[in-house]
Structure formats: structure tokens, C-alpha cells
Amino acid sequence: MSKTTLTRRGLIKSGAIGSAGLALPTIFTAQSAHAFTNEPTGSTVTLGFNVPQTGPYADEGADELRAFELAVEHLNGGGDSGMLSTFSSKVLQGNGILGKKVSYVTGDTQTKSDAARASAKSMIEKDGAVMISGGSSSGVAVAVQALCQEAGVIFMAGLTHSNDTTGKDKRANGFRHFFNSYMSGAALAPVLANAYGTDRKAYHLTADYNWGYTTEEAVRSSTEAMGWETVAAVKTPLTQTDFSSYIAPVLQSGADTLVLNHYGGNMVNSLTNAVQFGLRDKQVNGKDFQIVVPLYSRLMAKGAGANVKGIYGSTNWHWSLSDAGSKAFVKSFGTKYGFPPSQAAHTCYVQTLLYADAVQRAGSFAPCAVAEALEDFEFDGLGNGKTLYRGTDHQCFKDVIVVKGAENPTSSFDLLEVVEVTPVDQITYEPDHPQFAGGALGTCNNGV
Amino acid sequence: MLKLTKSDFNLMLLVAALTLLAPFILNPFPTDSAMAQFNAGYPDLMQRFVIFGILAVGFNILFGLTGYLSFGHAAFLGVGSYAAVWMFKLLSMNVLPAIVLSVAISGLFALVIGYISLRRSGIYFSILTLAFAQMMFALAYSVLTPITGGETGLQLALDDPRIFGASQTPGGNIPVPSLFGLEMRESFDLVLGAWVFTFNFGYYFCALVLLASFYLAIRIFRSPFGLMLRAVKSNQQRMNYTGLNTRPYTLAAFVISGMYAGLAGGLMASMDPLAGAERMQWTASGEIVLMTILGGVGTLIGPVLGAGFIKYFENIFSKINDNVLHEWFAFLPDGIENFMVFIIHPFIGKGWHLTLGLLFMLVVIYLPGGLVEGGQKLAAWFQKRGQKTETSKSKIEPAE
Numbered sequence: 001m002s003k004t005t006l007t008r009r010g011l012i013k014s015g016a017i018g019s020a021g022l023a024l025p026t027i028f029t030a031q032s033a034h035a036f037t038n039e040p041t042g043s044t045v046t047l048g049f050n051v052p053q054t055g056p057y058a059d060e061g062a063d064e065l066r067a068f069e070l071a072v073e074h075l076n077g078g079g080d081s082g083m084l085s086t087f088s089s090k091v092l093q094g095n096g097i098l099g100k101k102v103s104y105v106t107g108d109t110q111t112k113s114d115a116a117r118a119s120a121k122s123m124i125e126k127d128g129a130v131m132i133s134g135g136s137s138s139g140v141a142v143a144v145q146a147l148c149q150e151a152g153v154i155f156m157a158g159l160t161h162s163n164d165t166t167g168k169d170k171r172a173n174g175f176r177h178f179f180n181s182y183m184s185g186a187a188l189a190p191v192l193a194n195a196y197g198t199d200r201k202a203y204h205l206t207a208d209y210n211w212g213y214t215t216e217e218a219v220r221s222s223t224e225a226m227g228w229e230t231v232a233a234v235k236t237p238l239t240q241t242d243f244s245s246y247i248a249p250v251l252q253s254g255a256d257t258l259v260l261n262h263y264g265g266n267m268v269n270s271l272t273n274a275v276q277f278g279l280r281d282k283q284v285n286g287k288d289f290q291i292v293v294p295l296y297s298r299l300m301a302k303g304a305g306a307n308v309k310g311i312y313g314s315t316n317w318h319w320s321l322s323d324a325g326s327k328a329f330v331k332s333f334g335t336k337y338g339f340p341p342s343q344a345a346h347t348c349y350v351q352t353l354l355y356a357d358a359v360q361r362a363g364s365f366a367p368c369a370v371a372e373a374l375e376d377f378e379f380d381g382l383g384n385g386k387t388l389y390r391g392t393d394h395q396c397f398k399d400v401i402v403v404k405g406a407e408n409p410t411s412s413f414d415l416l417e418v419v420e421v422t423p424v425d426q427i428t429y430e431p432d433h434p435q436f437a438g439g440a441l442g443t444c445n446n447g448v
Numbered sequence: 449m450l451k452l453t454k455s456d457f458n459l460m461l462l463v464a465a466l467t468l469l470a471p472f473i474l475n476p477f478p479t480d481s482a483m484a485q486f487n488a489g490y491p492d493l494m495q496r497f498v499i500f501g502i503l504a505v506g507f508n509i510l511f512g513l514t515g516y517l518s519f520g521h522a523a524f525l526g527v528g529s530y531a532a533v534w535m536f537k538l539l540s541m542n543v544l545p546a547i548v549l550s551v552a553i554s555g556l557f558a559l560v561i562g563y564i565s566l567r568r569s570g571i572y573f574s575i576l577t578l579a580f581a582q583m584m585f586a587l588a589y590s591v592l593t594p595i596t597g598g599e600t601g602l603q604l605a606l607d608d609p610r611i612f613g614a615s616q617t618p619g620g621n622i623p624v625p626s627l628f629g630l631e632m633r634e635s636f637d638l639v640l641g642a643w644v645f646t647f648n649f650g651y652y653f654c655a656l657v658l659l660a661s662f663y664l665a666i667r668i669f670r671s672p673f674g675l676m677l678r679a680v681k682s683n684q685q686r687m688n689y690t691g692l693n694t695r696p697y698t699l700a701a702f703v704i705s706g707m708y709a710g711l712a713g714g715l716m717a718s719m720d721p722l723a724g725a726e727r728m729q730w731t732a733s734g735e736i737v738l739m740t741i742l743g744g745v746g747t748l749i750g751p752v753l754g755a756g757f758i759k760y761f762e763n764i765f766s767k768i769n770d771n772v773l774h775e776w777f778a779f780l781p782d783g784i785e786n787f788m789v790f791i792i793h794p795f796i797g798k799g800w801h802l803t804l805g806l807l808f809m810l811v812v813i814y815l816p817g818g819l820v821e822g823g824q825k826l827a828a829w830f831q832k833r834g835q836k837t838e839t840s841k842s843k844i845e846p847a848e
Contacts, residue, residue: 107766118493122767137599139599147720169600208589237590440607442606
């Protein structure tokens, strides 16, 4: 035990040191010294890429991260400049954004709202990110979007398909390039009518969470509008891995079409079960039994293997598209990583470019200026044809790709083939469409 | 002082110093240096440290004292958050009513779940609590979507019918949680040369709550009630045979620890007004158990350290990517640089679970008493070195 003795001399000495220490903080700044949150003052600007690196969507997260790295490389003038050369807006010169070199930080969303927000917060509070992008599920997208609104930074959503992201949970600081459940339904319905006729009886198996609900609603209303009848819609727990008990009642119900509103591992398992049960070899009501998967991804097709043959679905983008933008992107992604990009990678790459372009056009990183530049912005050459970033709900409107499982795939990247590119007019909806009702954009937030 | 023994008072002082000086302690590296990656002194993470600290302290009252291992404690955290967010939506953006309600509601849930689960002990008790927590998670995730927001979580909206206070700020945004007008996100930056220290109001609010709950935990540990709980842990059968009904004691401990979890949930929602169902998942419950074991079961400060340890890895290591590594090793020749990055790559970014797992194994194998035991061993080692020069009789009491 040490003993402290208090002497007059000692007290004066330590007092002097203490007051010197107190005098030291010369710049005592509140955050309000900046015009907006994380205003980049140096020669670099930091973007935050928040993707699932662990958990069920880790594969997609890894692909998103690759796309982000590629985008940053292209923005900084490296590589072969990818879609920058096909992009209709030509303000980006390959010298970063507004002359500032683009740097980035990464984080792990774990596909959990809490972890995603913690990670995004650390990017904003610690690393000074002015924009957050990425994510591979709607729950995370909605959570991080709300956070960005509150903090005053721009959120460029990654893969999120639920109507809610730009529907009831839309925010003024958040933007989505990816398509949504409604668009899937609207694009699929005519193709299904062509292929399977207009008097089908559909049975829905729906993943029991938000995205499942909106997708079921979208597909139901679109198919019912063209004459299909919905026999039943059964919700399945998200954690379900064996769907046999859900598949068995399908046949007794008199339905002749099964719609699987499942994503990721759910879809892989339910589709495999359905095919193993021999559903596709059955004849019901004098018609061949059919299966439909509203949202496809290449990684899912890979998981389900040969079971996806001939099964229809929709996707935001596919690497086999032959427009100049897609080709340029596939080429630079392939050169760098050795395989074609997924739709998640595509949307993340495009979002980064769109953000950079908007900043450049606005001449400022301030979220409100960027939002204004993005709103009602029309562009082309980024892989989906002519696209509009609608100002009223911050949703991109572009052609939707209807795909089918390839009958004779030549490689593991070739599992899907494009059946039809549904033109944008067919999938456009009014901002106050019932499936998107409720919620408001609010006003853009520049932060403190 | 404060009706504490000297060593407890010193421990209390230590915790107070650690929490109040956290902005300095957690930001040891200059902002522009390469080591700044390891700085943890930003508001969100500091808030998380103390909030999970509260959670772990509460959990330790049950697990450390009675030995009942609840594997569903995250459920109370989730219930607390939902209660708080609903308070924000319906009543006011003041955090006090929200926190009070979240503690009360989670206490109620704990009472019901504890009443049923405590009919069994040991592994059966753990399984029962786990089952309840998973049930609540499943309900929150899908069935109760109108109340809990389901997968997307419960959030504030622009049209919330807030009784006291406006639904929107004049600027057209959602108001933020505050304490009588003091916003939780309000921060000051203190610039000292190359260092930047951030003082966040929300953090200090949480820190004070942590100190209060820590004090309460010490008092419970030292009380006759605490002694009774320890007796339950050492031999419950004997207590029953002596004619003593232990159920009320264990139930009380369960409810108290559930309320601590609810308090943590309420605070979490106050710092960041969102409540998600993942907070209640069994992995979250497992994390609480890990925190307590990592820090030191049955010790007072251990759980707080364990909570900090895990949250640090989750938030700091997961953010290191190959780019950062290349920056660190840029001074090495290219070949060696790439080799170093290759070696370290599996342990950072998405590999943070792996690093944490390895450290957890090391702690459990070499320091079964958790980080606290490590601290004691270190202290003992210094003590020994000191004794060589002067023979001192004083012996450092093991910090509990």
C-alpha cells in the first residue's frame, strides 16, 4: 500500500500541471462546425460498404464486396473503367469523386439489423463515411436506411427486394436500384400466362417474414389479375430446412402450380423437396404441374442444381445480357476475379457509380444535394437499359429480366437463361399503389 | 463508504474510472495513425460496451450466484427494446418513461417464464429458458409482425401518434430520443494534438446507469439474500432438506436479472430507436453466456470485461480488411507483405468469429476463472516481484 503525503509544494506543482492539461484543449469543437455529417475535408472521401460477411448470405456479401472494390478502382481511374465508359452520364473522369480519391471501409452486417446498424454506425462515427451501401436482405436495408436518415448520410441500398424498402419504410436519404416484389409479379405474370395458360390454380408457400409477405401479395395480385386462382397460401418458418410436410398437402389441394416465395437456402431446400416429391411429373386438372420461383439468384440456382431446369423466375440483372454496359461490367469483373458477377454484385457496383455521379453533378457531398441530383435522374448504359430514379419514392424503374432454369447448362454460371426482358412500362406503378401504401419519404437530412 | 467494504468501494471506484474515462482509454492511438483501426472510442461502441456490461452484470446475478444457467436471457433484452420503442412511438421521446416501462415489462415476462422454468434445475432449466426465448423470437419475427415489425424490426415513423411531443421535427424528420431535451446523440469532440476524443451524452447516460446497476449488484452480492443464492448454488438439495424453500429466492434472482436485461434493452433502444427480433435469437442468448464465462463467472467486474471483449472483436476486428493489412505491412518487401496478409487474412474481416473463438478457447483452458483470473495472476506476479525487494505483508485481495 502506498501512502500519499500532501505537501504544499507538491500541491502547487501538481496543480500547475493539472491546469496546463486543462488549458491544452484549444480546439473544443462540437460537430456542428461542419456543414453536414462527415464533410470530407482532406484529399480523400470515405465510403462505407456494409455487407454480410458471415451468416446465410455471406456468399452474396462476398460478391458485393468484390463489386465495390471494382467500382472504387474504376472511380479512381484504375482498371479498364468498366461501366464508366458505357454510362450515359459522362461527368466522372476517373480521378475520384470531385477530385477526391475514393477510399472505403468495410463491415459485417451478419444479416442482422442490430449488427448492421452497429457496423454502419462505426463507419459513420469512427471512419467518417459519407455514404453507406450494401446489404443482402430487406430487413437490414430498412434498418440501415433509417439509421442513415437519422445520421444524415446517404444510403445506397444493395440487394433488397421487399416492397417496403421504397414503400412503407422509405426514407429521403435512402435510394434503391434493385427491383422489388411488385415488379417481379408484374413481369412474371404475362410470361407465366403465355407458358402455362390463364386458368391455373396456384398454391403459395411463403417464407414467414416481411419479404415473403410482400412477394406473395405481389405475385398473387398479378397472377389473379390475369385469371389464375389462388387455392391456398401457406407460411413456412424461415428456419425450416425440410419442406416435405408442406409439399405433401399441395397435391391434395387440387392446385396445378406451386409458387415458392422463398429466398436463399429456403428456396434451395423447398424446390429440391418439391422436385423430389415428383411434383413436376404430375398431371393435375389435365395440365402439367409447374413450379414458379419469383426471385431467382445465380447462387440459389447453383444450390438447387439440376432441380431448377425449366423453372421460371425473375431477376434484376443477369451476366449473359448483351447490352454494352453489361458486357463491359462482366468483362472487367471477370478479368479481375475470374468469374462472372452476380446480380447482387451488379446492383452494388451500379449504386456506387450512381452515387459518385450524383455527387459530381451536384458539386457537393452534402446528402441533400446528392439526393436532389439522384431524384428523377434518367440514365442508361448501366446494364438494365434506360432507367429512371423516381423522385417520389427513390426507386429505380427499369426493365426486369424473366429467367428460366437452363435445360442444358454448360457451366455452374450458366444455370439460368434469359427468357424475356419485360419493358419498364409494364412494371411501373403509381407511388401510392396499395402495395406501397403508408410511410413517407420525409425530408432529406444533412445531419448536424 | 456507500455501505460498501473497502475492497468493494475500490472496485466501484475502478469501474467508475474505467467507464467515465472510457473516451480516453479506448482511443489510445492518434486518429491518423495506422493503429487508429484499433481505437474503440466512438459513441456507438462505447454505448454498446456499457449496455452489454449491464446485461452481463444482471445475468451474473442469476448465473454467478445461483448457478442457474439461463439460455434465453436475450428474450428479456428484446422485450425491453420493444417496450421502449413503443413508448417512443406512443408517449414521448424522453428516454426515462421508455426505460421504466422496459424494465417493468421484462420483469413481468421474467416472472412468468421464471415461474415455469424454475420448476426444473440444471440442464432442464437451461433448455426451458432456451425454448421460451426461441418461441418469443419466432413470434416476434413473424406471427406478431404488426406489433414487432417482424423481420424489419420496430422503427419510428414520421406519423407516430406521440402524445407528448411532435411526431416530426420542424425540419420534417423523426425526432431523436432525449432526456428532457438533451439529445442522446449529442457529442463533443476534444482535439488534443493528434488525438480526438469524443464525449457523447448518450454514452455518459448509459455509464451512469451502469454504475448504478453495478452498485446494486455489489449490494446484492454482499446481502443475506446474495448469501442465500450462493447457498443454492453450492447445495440446493441440502437447503431443501433443512426445510427451506429456495424457489422464492431463485425466482427473485431470475426476475432481477431479467429486469437488468430489460434495462439494457431499454437503453439500447434509447441510444438507437430500433428493436429487432434478432436481439432475441438463441445466438444472442449464447453471447451473454460467453461474455460472463469469458470475464469470470461469479465475479462482479468479470462480466463487464467479458462484454467489452466480445463487442470489441465484433466491431473492430470485423472491419479490418485486406486493404488495411496491406497498409500496415506496406514497409515490407512485396513478397513478404503478401505473405503476411495471407497469414493474417483468415483471422480478420469475416474471420472475426475465428479469432474470438481461439481467444475464448485460450481463456477457458488457461484461465478458467476468466479475464478476472488473468488480472489476479498478473497482480500476484507483480506482488511477487515487489516482495523480492521489500517484504510486505499486505496481500491483494482477489478482485471480485
